[in-house]
Structures are given as C-alpha cells and as structure tokens.
Amino acid sequence: MDYQEFQAKIAEEIKGYLPEKYADAVVRVEQITKNNGVTLDALQVMLPGEHMAPSIYLNEFYGQHQDGRSMENILAQIGKIREECTMPDRKDVEVFQNFAQVKDKIIFCVIGADSNRDMLQKIPHRMENDMALVYRVLLDKGEEGTMSALVNGMLQKEWGVTEKELYDLALANTQREFPAVFRPMAEIMKEMMVKEFTGVDPASMDAETRAFFEEMFSDDMLDAKLPMYVLTNDRTSEGAAALFYPEMKEQIAEKVGGDYFVLPSSVHEVLIVPDDGIIDFQELKNMVNEVNQTEVSPMDVLTGEVYFYDKEAHQLTVASERAEKAEERNTDRPMSIMDKLNTAKERITKEPGNTRLEPGLAI
Incomplete structure (x- = not known):
C-alpha cells in the first residue's frame, strides 16, 4: 500500500472507529506547513456545526504501518485522539479575538531563523542569535499533547499590541x-536503560526496585565522567524554549560551575556541556549536525550551530563567532594559557611514538 492509498483508506474508514455522533462529520486530508517549511498531511474530522477540527498528522502513522503496525490499530488510535480532543466552540473563538481574555494563554517557542525566514517576515518574533522566539496562543493541554495557534501579524494588529507586550x-x-526540567544526561540514560531492560517505566517502580536497577547500571557504564545535561520542560515538547526563561542561563552557569556550551538537540530540548577548556566547539557542532541529519525529524531541527554562554559577561553567543572574535583579538597579544596548551599538544602529537588523543562525547 503506497502513501496515497494509505491516506484514502484512513479517511474512508475512520468514522467506523468513532462514536455515532461522527456519522455526518466531514473528513478531509489537508497539507499543512510546519516548522522549517516541512509539509505534513493532516487528517481533520469536523462535526456538523464545528468551525475547526484538530489536525492529526498521518506521515508518522504511515511509517509505523510500513514497519508492521496494523491499519486497525492505527485507526483505533486516531479515533481515540480525535474523540479526546475538545475543540473550542464559536464563542471560544470570539474570545480568542479579545486580547484581554487570551493574554494569559500567550506562550513562546523557539525555532531556527534561517530555515523559517519567509514565515518570520509575517509574524511577530524576537531574535536570539540565529534562533527566533515566536508566539502562540495555548488552546488546550491534555495527555495526548497540546493545541496552540500561531500569533501572526494580522492577529497582532487586531489586538493592537507590540512585540514587547x-x-x-x-x-x-x-x-x-x-x-523547566534540568537533568544530568547520565541520569536520563540510566532510566532509559532500566526501562529497556525491564519494560517498566522507572517512575512507576517502588523506591527499592528502582534503586536496585539504577545501581545495576553504574555511572561508569554511561561514561558519566564527562558532564552533560539536558534542558527541556515537563512535557518534553518545545522544551528548548526553556533556555530563554528568566535567569535560566545564569542558573545553569551556577549549577555547572561556570561557562558552558549549548547544543540545540532539537526544538524539544538542548544539551548543556560545561566548558572544561579542552572541548573543541567544532567537534560539538559536527555532532549536532550529524544528529540533525540522522536522528532528528526535519520538522524538529532547531539549528546546526553550537552556542557558548559566558558566565562573567552574562552573554549567549554563537560559538564559532566567539572563536573568530577571540582569534582577532589575540593576533597581537601574548599567548593565552589555552594557546600554550594547544601548541604543546600539537608538538607532542608530532613526536614519534606518540598517539594523539582527542576529547570526545558519548551520549
């Protein structure tokens, strides 16, 4: 079954997995442009009298079907998602147009600026290096996920508010x-290993059982000697925005003990790597781009850059730009300690019988 046949079958049979009230619903599949210009196919099931319907994206479900998941199972889940999603009525939409009644629901998320350049020209946003904070109105927050609407230029004009507001x-x-949720990577990996080994979420275990399995997977197994942390939110969705919460960057610096690198793992989280004076940002950048190309959905990619937070300057910058400026400043200045260390390392590796050891990351 090709993708077009899959879409048609879902649209044709979905009503059989929904309550009787959906008998006269309008079913359609529409293309919707998401983050980074990615186009997805959204199934919409609209009840009579409704003016909008949730978008249930079929692309991922098709991949699951190709991997062996049955159509019946997929249709059942799609039906469950639609039934559990409460759509705002017309009165709610009228409220949506009233800024005073939606101002407590305005949130932001972070996206890559270069890959969303056209969209950013039409919506209010705030630049953060080569990232952009964009605004959304939170409509619903349930177990299956959240529903929100992008604040575009027309809506901003109708509200009569500034970007600063x-x-x-x-x-x-x-x-x-x-x-925000800030945790050591080793801790998260340990939980993942316990869950994979036992088939049970560690959060549902009693304290004694959980402690036993966590002891089984020691920190040495996880290469925990290299500190790395994950910053996201309690939903692990659009969690990279947590980096821009009030004083968050300063708080991270206190927790890790100084300057650090920020790796944009995806729009859902960022990785924090303390600066030990040895790690090369270019190696981190190469890792980010490799992960973007092989592991992260195109829609979830944030950027391909690595960032550096200077604790003393209270400043987040693109690491490559910082390195270029530092090189310019140091052309006529005495060698720094790091320069001397790097020079010594290069000299040692060129001597016969020596093997160069490169710092690396293990995730």
Missing part, C-alpha cells in the same frame, strides 16, 4: 504552563 506575557506564561 507579547514577549513579556509569554515570558511569564510559558514558564508557568511548561516548567
């Missing part, structure tokens, strides 16, 4: 609705 509201609302 949107930003100030979103700054407070986003951290309230989606609290």
Whole structure:
C-alpha cells in the first residue's frame, strides 16, 4: 500500500472507529506547513456545526504501518485522539479575538531563523542569535499533547499590541504552563536503560526496585565522567524554549560551575556541556549536525550551530563567532594559557611514538 492509498483508506474508514455522533462529520486530508517549511498531511474530522477540527498528522502513522503496525490499530488510535480532543466552540473563538481574555494563554517557542525566514517576515518574533522566539496562543493541554495557534501579524494588529507586550506575557506564561526540567544526561540514560531492560517505566517502580536497577547500571557504564545535561520542560515538547526563561542561563552557569556550551538537540530540548577548556566547539557542532541529519525529524531541527554562554559577561553567543572574535583579538597579544596548551599538544602529537588523543562525547 503506497502513501496515497494509505491516506484514502484512513479517511474512508475512520468514522467506523468513532462514536455515532461522527456519522455526518466531514473528513478531509489537508497539507499543512510546519516548522522549517516541512509539509505534513493532516487528517481533520469536523462535526456538523464545528468551525475547526484538530489536525492529526498521518506521515508518522504511515511509517509505523510500513514497519508492521496494523491499519486497525492505527485507526483505533486516531479515533481515540480525535474523540479526546475538545475543540473550542464559536464563542471560544470570539474570545480568542479579545486580547484581554487570551493574554494569559500567550506562550513562546523557539525555532531556527534561517530555515523559517519567509514565515518570520509575517509574524511577530524576537531574535536570539540565529534562533527566533515566536508566539502562540495555548488552546488546550491534555495527555495526548497540546493545541496552540500561531500569533501572526494580522492577529497582532487586531489586538493592537507590540512585540514587547507579547514577549513579556509569554515570558511569564510559558514558564508557568511548561516548567523547566534540568537533568544530568547520565541520569536520563540510566532510566532509559532500566526501562529497556525491564519494560517498566522507572517512575512507576517502588523506591527499592528502582534503586536496585539504577545501581545495576553504574555511572561508569554511561561514561558519566564527562558532564552533560539536558534542558527541556515537563512535557518534553518545545522544551528548548526553556533556555530563554528568566535567569535560566545564569542558573545553569551556577549549577555547572561556570561557562558552558549549548547544543540545540532539537526544538524539544538542548544539551548543556560545561566548558572544561579542552572541548573543541567544532567537534560539538559536527555532532549536532550529524544528529540533525540522522536522528532528528526535519520538522524538529532547531539549528546546526553550537552556542557558548559566558558566565562573567552574562552573554549567549554563537560559538564559532566567539572563536573568530577571540582569534582577532589575540593576533597581537601574548599567548593565552589555552594557546600554550594547544601548541604543546600539537608538538607532542608530532613526536614519534606518540598517539594523539582527542576529547570526545558519548551520549
């Protein structure tokens, strides 16, 4: 079954997996452009009298079907998602147009600026290096996920508000609705290994059982000697925005003990790597781009850059730009300690019998 046949079959049979009230619903599949210009196919099942319907994206379901998941199982899940999704009625939409009644629902997420250049010309946003904070109105937050609407230029004009007003509201609302979560990578990997080994989520285990399995998977197995942390939110969705919560960058610096690199793992999280004076940002950047190309959905890619946070300057910059500026400043200055260390390392590796050891990352 090719993808077109798959879409047609889903649209044709979905009503059989929904309650009787959906008998006269309008079923359609529409193409919707998402982050990074990615186009997805959205199934919409609209009840009589409704003016909007949730978008249930079929692309991933088709991949699951190709991997062996049955159509019946897929249709059952799609039906469950549609039934559990409560759509706002017309009165709610009228409220949506009233800024005073939606201001507490305005949130932000972060996207890559270069890959969304055309869209950014039409919507209010705030630049953060080569990333952009964009604003959305939170419509629903349930177990299956969240529903939100992008704030475009027309809506901003209708509300009569500035970008600064949107930003100030979103700054407070986003951290309230989606609290930040900052954890060591080794801790997360340990939980993943326990779950894979036992088939049970460690969070549902009693304390004694969980402690036993966590002890089984020691830190040495996870190469925990290299500190790395994950920053996201409590939903692990659009969690990279947590980096821009009030004083978050400063708080991270305190926790890791100084300057650090930020690796944009995806729009859902970022990785934090403390600067030990040895790690080469270019190696980190190569890793980010390799992961973007092989592991991250095109729609979830944030950027291909690596960032550096200077604790003393309280400044987040693109690591490559920082390195270029530092090189320019140092052309006529005495060699720094790091320069001397690097020079010594290069000299040693060129001597016969020596093998060069490169710092690496293990995730």
